Amino acid sequence: MKLIRYLLLPFTAFGVLLFPIALNATNLAPIDNTGVQIQPMQQNGITYLSGGIGEDEARAIGQAQGYNLHMTFAIGPENKYxxxxxxxxxxxxxxxxxxxxxxxxxxxxxxxxxxxxxxxxRNGEERRDTADLGSGAARKLVFHWNSSE
Known part of the structure; x- marks a missing residue:
């Protein structure tokens, strides 16, 4: 019986470690497009998407293809969008x-x-970053402000 317990312990620990990954798999769930207002926009010949308010809208942008610069804006210790x-x-x-x-x-x-x-x-407080874009994976920039003020 002890042998079985020792053999099951690593599998149980592995399962617990994979649980957050399984939760993230729900991001691949179908998107309810009825509430999603995301449309590609253009300015000076540059195509962009802006939005992400609400889970469906954020997932729609996150699944968009062909954009090589991804920016996220958040505030506070809870990283609220x-x-x-x-x-x-x-x-x-x-x-x-x-x-x-x-x-x-x-x-x-x-x-x-x-x-x-x-x-x-945001509210007069500036954040700066740089991006060197090539033909590879998209460059992700996160801009964070400490407070909601």
Missing amino acids: VPDVDVNVLNASGQTLLTLSDAGPLVYVQLPPGKYSVVAT
């Missing part, structure tokens, strides 16, 4: 390519390969 961010995407020479107001909490952008700077501003 926020949709009220002003975003500027600049190319390597400093030219503004994309300007969005009240964007987010998710913004996906389709850009040609190159180096870009992103300035995200």
Whole structure:
């Protein structure tokens, strides 16, 4: 009996470790498109998506293909998504390519390969990051503010 307990313990521990992965698999569930208002937009020849309020809308953006820059905006210790961010995407020479107001909490952008700077501003508080985009996987940027103020 002890032998069986010792053999089952590793399997039980492995199952417990996989439980969070199984929960994330629900993100592949069908999306109720009736409430989803996400449509690709264009500015200066650049295609982008902005939104993600609500679970279906966030999943719809998360499943979108062809966008090589993924941005997420969040606040506070609980990393709560926020949709009220002003975003500027600049190319390597400093030219503004994309300007969005009240964007987010998710913004996906389709850009040609190159180096870009992103300035995200919320309530006058600025966050900056850079992205070197090639032909590989999408670059993910997370912009975080400490408080909801």
